[in-house]
Amino acid sequence: MRTHFIAIGGSAMHNLAIALKDKGYQVTGSDDIIFEPSMSRLQQKGILPEEMGWFPEKITPDIDAVILGMHAHQDNPELARAKELGLKIYSYPEFLYEQSKDKTRVVIAGSHGKTTITSMILHVLNFHQKDVDFMVGAQLEGFDCMVKITKDNDFMVLEGDEYLSSPIDLRSKFLLYQPNIALMSGIAWDHINVFTTFDDYIEQFRKFVATITPGGVLVYNEEDPEVVKVVDQAENYFRKIPYHTPEYEISNGKVFLKTEIGDIPLSVFGAHNLLNMEGARLICRQLGVMDEDFYEAIMSFKGASKRLEKVERSDNGILYKDFAHAPSKVKAAVKAFTEQFKKEKTYGFLELHTYSSLNPAFLEQYDHAMDGLDEAVVFYSEDALKIKRMEPISPELIREKFKNESLKVFTRAEDLHAYWNTLDKTQGVYLMMSSGNFGGLDLTK
The missing domain is CATH 3.90.190.20 (Mur ligase, C-terminal domain)
Incomplete structure (x- = not known):
């Protein structure tokens, strides 16, 4: 399959480009500016554009998929050429769904905590050598890329962002994933340049809950009143699993999670991280990871990049x-x-x-x-x-x-x-x- 990325240098976009290259796809791309570490990583994979700028001549009829990043504008000349040729144009989340529509999709959403929770889940699965596809918004210890897409894995774990999908698709990204299993960590008004009122922002989460597949699962933070309202107002059928901050103590500067199997020493701190951890545990349970195995793995979790x-x-x-x-x-x-x-x-x-x-x-x-x-x-x-x-x-x-x-x-x-x-x-x-x-x-x- 031949894919072309318009704005390949973005944090998310370049990781998807690398994942597709690793999958065996033919990958090209363009951008008007690319920063590190995107530049070095693309160069290492042989998919760094030879020169910066937009080149409509790169858009040819044999391209199977054009993937459009948010950094591009609606009047982008490569986008115009792709439309002229009638090529299939995907937003980043739309293409991820296309790659995962035959898998069980696990989507982690929320105004805060979603990167950390996704990272915790992937750390635990990786610790126990359970292979899944994924997309996460931070570089993780033990992972070479923030995106992994395979033909064979049954699950795909996705960090669900409520921001816009692309310059020509103004839906929130997480509305395109249609989760089988979902988590909602919290709702606090953000992105006011796009969602100008709090209710407009909350509406994105109402829509997200409505996209959960029939009979699916939603793990949600019952300590957040806005989350509880959204869950209670949902009209579609899914199983609801609430979570809250677990008991813990700090002793000699070390945080210990109090559990039925004893006190578990942790490498992270903060009540919000303990709350995130509880959500991650319940998602891992849905993926077949027993609590004892979760605790064994989570002890070595040191946090996602740039999160405390x-x-x-x-x-x-x-x-x-x-x-x-x-x-x-x-x-x-x-x-x-x-x-x-x-x-x-x-x-x-x-x-x-x-x-x-x-x-x-x-x-x-x-x-x-x-x-x-x-x-x-x-x-x-x-x-x-x-x-x-x-x-x-x-x-x-x-x-x-x-x-x-x-x-x-x-x-x-x-x-x-x-x-x-x-x-x-x-x-x-x-x-x-x-x-x-x-x-x-x-x-x-």
């Missing part, structure tokens, strides 16, 4: 980075961090740089998000606001919306870096929350 991930520093300072930027994720990460390091001075840094997080109307969702930290810092770039053509935001407004008068606010990277350099990283513990890089800050030294 410890950074090795040259000075041995204790620093964790987290992808958290949405309010619910920030609150969960801060709560976990301050609980874990009660006896240490805690520093928390948050970078705001997404459309949602820089929207004054949305900032109220961050109320008290940084409470509990001894030193709390928020950074956003005035230049980023200009690039996004957004109105200026004052530091005073940030403090007001966060309901934290002692919050340190920086709007220029050089000022943030200067403050960072005054801190002795061997004193206290540091939590760095961003989907960016704090204006080029090196966290390792």
Whole structure:
């Protein structure tokens, strides 16, 4: 089968391209810019475009599938050529469904926790050498690629994102998977540039539940009232399995999960991670993994990339980075961090740089998000606001919306870096929350 990727360099897209190459497909692609590690990984597989840009001449009648990434625009010249030739054009999730429609599909959804839960499930299955197809949004220890597609595996585990499918398919990605087994971890308003009201956002999850196949299974977080409402309102038939945070204790800086077979030592911390773990356990049960086997495997799970991930520093300072930027994720990460390091001075840094997080109307969702930290810092770039053509935001407004008068606010990277350099990283513990890089800050030294 011959496939062509329009915008092959994306985090998800390049992994799918590699997976199809490994499956034996003929893979080509284009992009106008490709960053690392996508560039090196595509080059290693021999599918890195020879030059950057869009080339309609690459689109030929013998292509079986054109896969369109979100980075491309509706007026993309390669897309126009594909339409002109009448080629089959897939969004990323649409193609994943096509590859898995004869398998049992397990879809992990939710505003927060879905990457970690998917990662936990795959870690356990990999530990016990149970082979499944998958797609996950973070690089995992023990896995070469974030996507795996085979002809023979019976199951496919998919991280279900509620964001748009492609520039020409404005459905939420997870609406295309039609799960046999699903999990919903939580609902907290996100992507406000697309879902302009909270109800519009919730509606995506109502639609997602409606796509569960008849007689399927939904594992859901019963501690989240919005999730419970969506489940209770569902009209289609499926089996409902609720879960909640299990009992645990922290002893000498180590987290122990309390179970019927004894206390299980863990390599991760935070109540939200324990909640995620409980959801993962119940999904694994649906896949034939006994609880004892789950606990045996989960002890060695160290977390998904950039999810409370410890950074090795040259000075041995204790620093964790987290992808958290949405309010619910920030609150969960801060709560976990301050609980874990009660006896240490805690520093928390948050970078705001997404459309949602820089929207004054949305900032109220961050109320008290940084409470509990001894030193709390928020950074956003005035230049980023200009690039996004957004109105200026004052530091005073940030403090007001966060309901934290002692919050340190920086709007220029050089000022943030200067403050960072005054801190002795061997004193206290540091939590760095961003989907960016704090204006080029090196966290390792």
